[in-house]
C-alpha cells in the first residue's frame with residue numbers, strides 16, 4: 001500500500017518497478033489525503049484502487065487528527081486487510097502511534113534529507129539555504145522505518161531507523177529546481193531499493 005499527497009512521481013517509480021519485475025508485490029491501495037493530487041491519476045491509470053481521505057472535514061466538525069488516523073486505519077483494514085508493507089511516498093501527514101499500532105507490517109517513509117537534518121516540510125529548500133549559508137556541504141535522501149513515538153508526551157525527534165540513505169551533492173550554481181530535480185531522481189531509485197530491501 002502506498003500513501004501520497006501530491007504529484008506521485010515516487011508512487012510511479014514503485015509502479016514501474018513492479019511492472020519491471022523488480023518488486024515482487026502488487027499495490028492493493030493508494031491512499032491520498034488531497035483530492036487534487038496528480039498521483040490519483042497515476043493510480044487510476046495503473047488500475048490501482050484509491051482511497052481519498054481528507055483531514056479538513058474532521059477539523060471543520062471539531063474532530064481531531066487522532067480520530068482521522070483511527071478512522072483511516074479502520075477503513076484501510078476493511079478494504080485490504082493488513083498490508084504487507086506501507087510506503088509513505090510524499091505523504092504530508094504525520095501519522096500517530098494509534099494509526100501505526102493498528103498495523104502489523106512495516107511502514108517506510110521517504111524523506112529528501114539526511115537523518116537528523118531538515119525533518120518536516122520544505123527540506124530541500126532549507127538544505128539549499130543552509131548550503132548557501134555555508135552550514136552544510138551536501139544534503140541527501142533517506143528511506144526509514146516509521147515507528148510510534150516512544151515518548152508521546154513531549155514532541156521528541158523520533159529515532160530514525162534507517163533502511164537506506166544516499167548523499168546528494170549541492171553545487172554553488174544550483175537553483176532550487178536544480179537541486180529538486182537531482183534529489184527526486186535519486187529518491188525514485190532509493191525508494192524502490194528500500195522497498196525491495198524491506199520486503200526481503
Ligand code: GRF
Pocket residue numbers: 004005006007008009010011039089090091110111112184187
Ligand atoms: C518527495 O520529495 C518526497 O520526499 C517529499 O514530497 C515529495 C513527493 O514527491 N516528501 P512525489 O509526490 O512522489 O512526486
